[in-house]
Amino acid sequence: MKSKEEVITEHDAVIRVDRLTKRFGDFIAVNELSFEVKRGEIFGFLGANGAGKTTAMRMLCGLSLPSSGRATVAGFDVYRQTEQIKRSIGYMSQKFSLYEDLTVKENMRFYGGIYGKTDAFIKEKTNSILDQLRLQKEANKLVGSLPLGWKQKLAFSVAIFHEPRIVFLDEPTGGVDPITRREFWNMIYQAAKTGITIFVTTHYMDEAEYCNRVSIMVDGRIEALDTPKELKKTFAAATMNDVFLKLARKAERSGD
Amino acid sequence: MKQFTSFVKKEFYHIFRDRRTLFILLCMPVVQIVIFGFALTNEVKNSRIAVLDQSNDLSTTAIIHELDASRYFEVQDRLHSQADIESAFRRGKIRMVVVFPQGFREDLDHFNKAQVQLVADASDPNVATTLINYASAVILDYQERVTDDKKLPYSIQTELRMLYNPQQKGAYSFVPGVMAMVLMLVCTMMTAITIVREKELGTMEVLLVSPIQPLKIIIAKAVPYLLLSLVNIASILLLSVFVLDVPVNGSLLLLIAEATLFTITCLVLGLLISSATDSQQTAMFISLTGMFLPTVMLSGFMFPIENMPVALRVISNIVPARWFYAIVRDVMIKGAGIEAVWRETLILLGMTLVLLFLSIRKFKIRLA
Numbered sequence: 001m002k003s004k005e006e007v008i009t010e011h012d013a014v015i016r017v018d019r020l021t022k023r024f025g026d027f028i029a030v031n032e033l034s035f036e037v038k039r040g041e042i043f044g045f046l047g048a049n050g051a052g053k054t055t056a057m058r059m060l061c062g063l064s065l066p067s068s069g070r071a072t073v074a075g076f077d078v079y080r081q082t083e084q085i086k087r088s089i090g091y092m093s094q095k096f097s098l099y100e101d102l103t104v105k106e107n108m109r110f111y112g113g114i115y116g117k118t119d120a121f122i123k124e125k126t127n128s129i130l131d132q133l134r135l136q137k138e139a140n141k142l143v144g145s146l147p148l149g150w151k152q153k154l155a156f157s158v159a160i161f162h163e164p165r166i167v168f169l170d171e172p173t174g175g176v177d178p179i180t181r182r183e184f185w186n187m188i189y190q191a192a193k194t195g196i197t198i199f200v201t202t203h204y205m206d207e208a209e210y211c212n213r214v215s216i217m218v219d220g221r222i223e224a225l226d227t228p229k230e231l232k233k234t235f236a237a238a239t240m241n242d243v244f245l246k247l248a249r250k251a252e253r254s255g256d
Numbered sequence: 257m258k259q260f261t262s263f264v265k266k267e268f269y270h271i272f273r274d275r276r277t278l279f280i281l282l283c284m285p286v287v288q289i290v291i292f293g294f295a296l297t298n299e300v301k302n303s304r305i306a307v308l309d310q311s312n313d314l315s316t317t318a319i320i321h322e323l324d325a326s327r328y329f330e331v332q333d334r335l336h337s338q339a340d341i342e343s344a345f346r347r348g349k350i351r352m353v354v355v356f357p358q359g360f361r362e363d364l365d366h367f368n369k370a371q372v373q374l375v376a377d378a379s380d381p382n383v384a385t386t387l388i389n390y391a392s393a394v395i396l397d398y399q400e401r402v403t404d405d406k407k408l409p410y411s412i413q414t415e416l417r418m419l420y421n422p423q424q425k426g427a428y429s430f431v432p433g434v435m436a437m438v439l440m441l442v443c444t445m446m447t448a449i450t451i452v453r454e455k456e457l458g459t460m461e462v463l464l465v466s467p468i469q470p471l472k473i474i475i476a477k478a479v480p481y482l483l484l485s486l487v488n489i490a491s492i493l494l495l496s497v498f499v500l501d502v503p504v505n506g507s508l509l510l511l512i513a514e515a516t517l518f519t520i521t522c523l524v525l526g527l528l529i530s531s532a533t534d535s536q537q538t539a540m541f542i543s544l545t546g547m548f549l550p551t552v553m554l555s556g557f558m559f560p561i562e563n564m565p566v567a568l569r570v571i572s573n574i575v576p577a578r579w580f581y582a583i584v585r586d587v588m589i590k591g592a593g594i595e596a597v598w599r600e601t602l603i604l605l606g607m608t609l610v611l612l613f614l615s616i617r618k619f620k621i622r623l624a
Binding site: 061062063083086087089091092093094095096097099101102106109110111112113114115116159168 | 258259261262263265266269270273274457458459461462463464465466467468
């Protein structure tokens with residue numbers, strides 16, 4: 001068991017998880033998870049439904065307290081420093097979208113305000129995002145009037161509006177066409193280049209190929225954690241899909 | 257603080273951009289007051305009656321004339337025989353038949369006693385009773401005038417005084433009721449819906465992961481509806497005083513304070529409902545059948561609580577609107593001060609605090 005000092009001097013890990021566990025009565029949803037995520041990494045967090053992904057993510061986002069084990073997110077402890085964690089992370093889920101009856105600008109001003117950003121910052125950041133996405137003309141239009149693909153991209157931009165160190169993406173590309181998915185992942189790459197760490201869960205195995213490293217959860221434990229290339233080698237599989245199938249077949253739990 | 261104002265601003269955007277709902281929320285009290293005030297009234301006016309006059313003498317003619325002249329009756333038909341009575345009712349337009357037997361005047365002169373029969377359609381018993389009472393009053397009035405010079409052995413004069421509401425206007429009892437209904441509907445249902453909508457949209461998750469405290473979220477969502485309710489209270493009071501002639505006899509300040517307290521009670525109820533469900537439809541359903549309906553039925557404004565069976569009387573005690581209705585009625589109509597309503601106020605306050613405690617606890621549990 002490493003001492004606290006040794007853990008801190010290790011390489012640039014933004015998420016450190018050490019034997020993290022979550023129990024609901026007799027049921028162990030997350031069983032002694034241990035892993036690290038490096039700064040600027042695109043980390044894929046895979047697993048079937050019921051494997052414990054969402055529970056693990058909720059603990060890392062400061063939404064639920066672990067039963068045992070330790071974890072730090074952006075250097076803050078998940079037990080005692082959840083407020084600081086929340087200030088340092090962004091979040092986007094499949095269901096999430098901006099408020100349809102507010103304009104693009106109003107949405108950004110709202111989330112900027114929630115994260116305590118100054119008016120100057122909000123103004124500048126809003127313009128830069130609109131430039132980047134080439135949506136300057138739509139700035140004052142209601143989000144509800146935009147096509148779905150743009151909404152998704154805007155949602156991602158808003159999730160990282162406050163320039164967090166880590167952004168958690170919970171199946172962000174569900175229900176989106178392949179072209180938009182490709183563009184979405186371009187945005188993720190761009191964000192990773194600016195130093196934001198991406199923690200993404202997905203069901204699309206081709207997206208797993210885009211990640212720097214991938215972990216696969218089965219029945220509350222991590223059964224595999226490596227780069228996609230190495231995983232395919234280890235499991236003698238041609239695609240991540242096959243890797244996943246080989247591991248997931250061992251699962252006893254299924255469905256949330 | 258900036259977080260809070262950003263949030264309240266967003267909530268106002270939501271409310272004002274939903275034009276249809278806003279229209280309903282602001283116009284509903286106006287419409288209800290007008291409908292209750294003018295269209296729905298317990299008074300019975302211009303009821304159509306028929307007369308079977310088998311005497312056709314001076315007295316019967318005089319009485320019939322009095323009945324027709326009163327604003328309560330309109331003599332529609334003259335019947336010719338007993339057999340006509342049944343068919344007159346069957347046709348559906350007549351609510352009462354006045355029957356004078358033969359020799360009415362003679363009986364009155366010679367025997368000091370004559371009979372009149374009032375036959376009323378009791379399929380609506382309240383209306384029937386009212387009509388019979390009105391008609392009896394007219395006849396009694398005539399009798400007193402005619403027998404004025406003759407000495408009766410004794411007579412008991414009863415003098416009636418209707419306190420606080422001498423004209424017995426129905427409006428007096430339902431202005432407080434409409435206030436309770438409107439506040440319950442706007443605050444409870446809309447607050448519940450707005451919170452649940454965030455859950456349905458998936459934005460609630462994002463908000464919970466953000467640095468804003470859940471308590472601020474709730475308060476920011478409640479504030480616009482609090483303000484909207486104050487506007488509604490103002491419009492109800494203005495309409496009552498200037499259009500319906502229902503005065504505010506007590507302290508206006510006390511009235512507004514109590515209304516604000518009840519508004520908060522309703523907002524907290526909305527919060528509690530929102531933590532029980534994830535679907536807007538369910539939230540609306542619970543608000544309507546669980547809160548609104550008991551408010552209308554058990555608050556005492558449509559049906560007196562004293563008339564209810566014991567079980568319902570007990571249940572009505574946990575309906576917040578029941579206490580609010582009593583308070584408003586006392587303050588507005590009777591002009592009572594805080595000394596008279598402090599008990600009810602305390603009960604309402606206690607309910608609010610208990611509900612607040614429960615809903616905050618429930619909210620926190622869902623987070624973990």
